[in-house]
Amino acid sequence: MATLTAASVLGQARRVVIKIGSALLVEQGKLREDWLRSLAADVAGLRASGADVVIVSSGSIALGxxxxxxxxxxxxxxxxxxxxxxxQIRLARAYEEALTPHQISTGQVLLTLDDTHDRRRYLNIRATLATLLGLGVVPIVNENDTIATDEIRYGDNDRLAAQVAVTIGADLLVLLSDVDGLYTGNPQTDPDARHFAQVDVITPEIEAMAGEPTSSLSKGGMKTKVLAAKTSVAAGCAMVIAAGAAMHPLAQLTQGARATVFVAQGDPRSARKRWIAAMKPKGVLHVDAGAVQALGQGKSLLPAGVSRIEGQFQRGDPVAIMGPDGALGVGLAGYDSTEAAAIAGHHSREITEILNYPGRVALIHRDEMAL
Known part of the structure; x- marks a missing residue:
């Protein structure tokens, strides 16, 4: 397998999630303002290169x-x-003040790991983040520690960042922390510990090398970072673990700072398509010849092209797409079966009048189907 560097994967990434550890952002209860401004400049550079950026930040408890x-x-x-x-208030304000001088709008999204495991909430998160990115906003995802308990106890913010990366179809997750990557042992106690520049496959031996937390502020340790890597790379998203304490931590990576790159298995789009294709349909959407032609051109499935609905399903459930000549594929429904039956055969502009609320244009979005 070709050798990858943090600089190369960061330079090629079009959608990046950056996770910030508490120990980088907060020192003795105070925000590291100069460091945050330097990070904001790095984020502005990524955005100028055409990349979407989402920041998953720890630090609310430390600041509070x-x-x-x-x-x-x-x-x-x-x-x-x-x-x-x-x-949380201070954290959101700090990011806004750091990014505003670069003409970058920010939005706060409060999540827990459980939110990404609930199907309906997952779909809402995905839609909201996609809309924010489409509007040029840098979402600041903050773990909702005011109601979460497991994340506080077990330091699951690294895994939350991985789930966010998977949710938005990111092609790179960067975990900035107080360590510069994965070692064969704890480098603070083992002088012979060897650094990994690249991990092609996460084997049981690699998992066994993950140590325990070494920082009074960072609770995740290497164990949760390796778990985050398993989630990330399986969805086609590469992951980098890097030390972020220095000013301009992302620029440091592009200049060759040491880090560990976990190699993605494919790309996010193909990984998601494989996942959808493997799901067992809970219903069937029968479509006409016009819809078949539109789908073949890479378009979304609109209600007007649907002639009949079979089965009972909820929004987000997998449904088979059936054309006049047979099966076309599987997609994730944008409406439940009752709503889908009501709007089938109708133009998208009629959806609001039929359902009595503003709905989505597509019955199945093109990104949510495998043909």
Whole structure:
């Protein structure tokens, strides 16, 4: 397999998720403002090159505990949640102030890992993030620690970042932390620990090398980073683990800073298509010859081209697409079966009047089908 570097994958990526660890953003309860401004300049550079950028940021608890003057050491769960409530406001404002000088709009999205596992919420997250990116916004995804508990206890923010990357079809996830990659052992205690520049396949041996947390602020450790890599690369998204403490951490990567690259298995689009194709349909949409022709040209399936609905299904469920001459493929329904039956055969402009609420134009979006 060809050798990849962090510089090469970052330079080629068109949609990037950047995860920021608490230890990089907050020092002794205070925001590292100069560092954040340097990161904002790097993000502006990525955007100028044509890449979409999403930031998944830790730091709300660390900022909140500083503002509330909470004691050092472990906090009770309710104290962590209270700190998150205070810190989230400061965190969102900090990113907005850092990116506004670059004429970049920001939007805050509060998530928990459970949100990405619930089908309906997952679809809403995907639609919202896609819309924000389409409008040129850099979403700031912050783990919703005011209500989450498992993420606070177990440090799942790395895996949350991986789920976000998969959700939006990113081709690169960059985990900026206080370590510069994966080693055969803990480099702080093992002088013979060897650094991995590239991981082609995540084997059980690679997983066994993942250590435990070494920072008082970062809770994820290497274990959750390797788990994040498994999720990411399986969806066609490469992942980079890099040290981010220096100013302009992304520019440092492009200039050859040491990091570990986890190689993607294919690309996001083909990985998603394979996933959809493997799903068992819960219903059938029969389409006319005009729709068959439109789908063959890479277009979405509109209600006007649907002649009949079979089965009971919910929004987001897989449904078979059947043409006059046989099966065409599988797609994820944009409406449930009752709604789909009501709008079938109608023009998209009639959807609002039929359903009594503004609906989506497509019954199945072109990105949500495998033909």
């Amino acid at each position: 505990r500083g503002a509330l003057h909470l004691p050092e050491g472990a906090l009770a769960l309710e104290q962590s949640q209270a700190a998150a409530s205070v810190g």
